[in-house]
Amino acid sequence: MPRVAVVGSGPSGVYTAQALVQQSSVPGVLVDVLDRLPAPYGLVRYGVAPDHEKIKSLQNTLRSVLEHERVRFLGNVEIGAEGLTPEQLLRLYHAVVYCVGAARDRRLGIPGEELAGSHSATDFVSWYSAHPDAVPGGFGLGTRSVVVIGVGNVAVDVARVLARGAEDFRPTDVPHPALGALAGSAVRDVHMVGRRGPSQAKFTTKELRELGALPSAEVRVEPADLALDPAYAPAPADRTGSGPPTPAARPPAAVNRRNVDVVRGWAGAPDQSRARRIHLRFFLRPVELLGTDDGRVTAVRFERTAPDGQGGVRGTGAYEDIEAGLVLRAVGYRGVPIAGLPFDEATGTVPHRAGRVLRDGAASPGEYVAGWIKRGPTGVIGTNRSCAKETVSSLLADAPALGARRIDGDPLDALRAAGHHPVEWPGWLAIEDAEAALGAELGRRSVKIPDWEGLLAAARGERGPSGT
Known part of the structure; x- marks a missing residue:
């Protein structure tokens, strides 16, 4: 049963996960959606203006994908110089799709x-x-x-x-x-x-x-x-x-x-x-x-x-x-390089061909990109859907060769053994509950917890700071 890591839980990452679990050519694909933050949704949570409630409601669509039985959210997982390297990820998954956006202004x-x-x-x-x-x-x-x-x-x-x-x-x-x-x-x-x-x-x-x-x-x-x-x-x-x-x-x-x-x-x-x-x-x-x-x-x-x-x-x-x-x-905006992954400074993107990461001009087995890190900061949120589908089509075409590579056990066990503390979906739900409680405490609707300490404490079920 193939395992795929999708790095980034914003729209491009979630649409990639959706395309993977909805396709029928490679049955039973398991998808881990990894994110550096303990909260999902990327720019929908952290970039859409607070008074744009209709756009922010897209979280409900993304949520339905992340709650799919073959999709697993793993937040608080760093990829790059301060965390897992692309090489290490390929030991844990048959394929990795980087959907890390364009984080630098x-x-x-x-x-x-x-x-x-x-x-x-x-x-x-x-x-x-x-x-x-x-x-x-x-x-x-x-x-x-x-x-x-x-x-x-x-x-x-x-x-x-x-x-x-x-x-x-x-x-x-x-x-x-x-x-x-x-x-x-x-x-x-x-x-x-x-x-x-x-x-x-x-x-x-x-x-x-x-x-x-x-x-x-x-x-x-x-x-x-x-x-x-x-x-x-x-x-x-x-x-x-x-x-x-x-x-x-x-x-x-x-x-x-x-x-x-x-x-x-x-x-x-x-x-x-x-x-x-x-x-x-x-x-x-x-x-x-x-x-x-x-x-x-x-x-x-x-x-x-x-x-x-x-x-x-x-x-x-x-x-x-x-x-x-x-x-x-x-x-x-422009993309930020990930240590160990090719990067084109001129365009601020990862070199690719139809989503396949290129190393020295040749497709790198098991490595893919989607979203802004693939095409640059262009298009609207919906553009990420077709972008993700193109990348997933390339991945599925490569699936027979990728699936032949052996990986050992559940990647979550390996992450924990390496000292990582992933926030799983129940942890995110605990953050949502804590933010609702904070809003009630302040006489408001749900209010975001603005700091790492508070988010991680809430994910553990502990009472974080008041946010005031």
Whole structure:
């Protein structure tokens, strides 16, 4: 009976496990879903904004897979330099599928990026999502102005969380310390800034519209920013019959018209004088973070950009400073190498062919990848399903040769003998119970336990810290 390890319990890992147990060509496959954290679900638990309850409900779908009779969740198992090596895993399983995502944020690479008050949006999301690796001490929100660099869905999430009232998050699972910080926030202006225009931004229209639905905040857009966008500026009327429009006036081939229409509506809206303001800024490229003598960020210097006629932008030599006591960069993710596994630094992925890991250009028997570590941080949650199916198809084609290799006993016994302390599914259920109890204690619904000690204590059935 073949045994497969799936490393990572986020959507790509769970969809991989699902594809393995639902296929019929290799009956009886047993799947262990390993995760470094004692809690499953990956970014669905630790990356989806707390007020996106519909997306967070995907946990119920993932849960049904992890409760399958031939699937076993083993949390608190480290893979890589600090834990099991890929070589050791192949001694315990016939095949290993790495679904470890893209955990590192991209850097800006500009002066001042290391100033106090400059963080990745990933760190901020981890803080309000109660990730046990979140920035120690959390985030002080004592500044009036915040700059969020980036115009994707993560940037939109971060801007929305900063601009919402804390009471909106009380019914959610936001950890209590983060809820307190949001309640005491002095933030009044959130500047979300992109180097290109709204037609080239990465946010989805649904996410974008949510910004305009906040009762405590208004969205402001500079009409001069929009006028630069090829999808916004109409072609000059006097060019009729005189040849094609200029590159700056020709709409791109795949313009997201809905985004442009939403932003256009905000540009013409009157001032509503609400408590907080979200400023959507475009055609500004960050060039430096400015700070005090003692090393704290005070502003971001941007260079004004303009369309270059080729789908990109060029610098104009004009600059603008935006005040900020907190700067959050949301400019993308990249994969993190696992010791002992090939890694392409240029793409931030593991080299592969149809999901088969490549070592020196040749497929490595028994090693596979799926999800962002396979294809890069692209697509939506559902994209992971087809990605996983492709990898599983490759694995099943290799199954006769893989199954001929002998492995000894139950991998769980070997993990324990090697000094690991896996959190099994009953341990995760105990964490859920502890978080429900913590919420009741605080007069809220279920509240996440935000630290390693508390999670592991809860998994053992012990009472962890109060979370306050």
